[in-house]
Amino acid sequence: MSYLDATQDLYKQAALTPDVGLCCTTNPIWQFPGLSIPKIMQEMNYGCGSTVSAQDLVNNPKILYVGVGGGMELLQFSYFSRQMGGVTGVDSVDEMLEASRKNFKIAEEENDWFKSEYVNLVKGDALNLPVEDESIDVAAQNCLFNIFKIDDLKKAVSEMYRVLKPHGRLVMSDPICEQPMSGELRNDDRLRAQCLSGSIPLKDYVKVLTDAGFGTIEIRGKRSYRVLSPNHYPTKELIHIESIEIAAIKDPMPADGPCVFTGKTAIYFGDEAYFDDKKGHVLLQNQPLAVCDKTAAALASASDEIFISESTYHYNGGGCC
């Protein structure tokens, strides 16, 4: 049995018998005015962060959500889109599609603004999406892509790139891990399917996105997720896993490489009123400007009167690259 089949099996079971501890997040479950999230959806929250941000959801976007789980984030997305078929949910596990379909009916009873028809559930594979080219404004996945081995991860990301319109956004939450893992951990299909042993370092994750063509990357959140300790897992040292929230925007690739925002800020502290690098970045004296990592490095070498702050990994828009 391949690891992909083991993953199908695990989520078939998680659809039939909700497993509250399967994925556990340290971020809050977003509650919005007039939104009631059914208890069963919360119990079937198999994500590791949030992919729902109001900033992505202006102008009636067409939304695609891959790996539906219990449907909680599709309900949250529907809260913003409120149109028939506004959110398409794709999942490869029949039982999960059926469970989420039932959960949307419960959501309908708890929310007078919501109709099940706002969500279009489709059986399909993240590695071969049943979705037309350039038809989606916002594509999302939560805690699925980390399960994929590298070639499948590249395929899944290229599928998302294909279906997004120009300037469309891929918003994701996934575990990452900066430490090496033993072969035993990496090759344990069940741990991989549980989102515990497939995660890769952040810079490798970002490279998969930029290699696929995404010109702008935003690291929106980074939090502690799990540890794999030698007394519970086949590892000699304690391994720390974090979860990230990240957006990849289908902007054209800049000639000098992608803009990756990790939460750095540039502040000019010279004696002039402002510093102009003549490349589109004007820093007013003692005013912070959010910059991508590429611009942060260029400004640092252009002047010794510019302070560059450390990455916060909590970038939420603004600034320039």
Ligand SMILES: C[S@@+](CC[C@H](N)C(=O)[O-])C[C@H]1O[C@@H](n2cnc3c(N)ncnc32)[C@H](O)[C@@H]1O
């Ligand atoms: C870790 S769960 C995450 C569920 C949901 N995103 C959440 O945050 O609660 C992974 C989901 O992806 C689905 N899945 C697994 N393999 C898939 C594949 N190859 N293509 C599409 N969906 C898949 C599972 O059925 C499950 O719903």
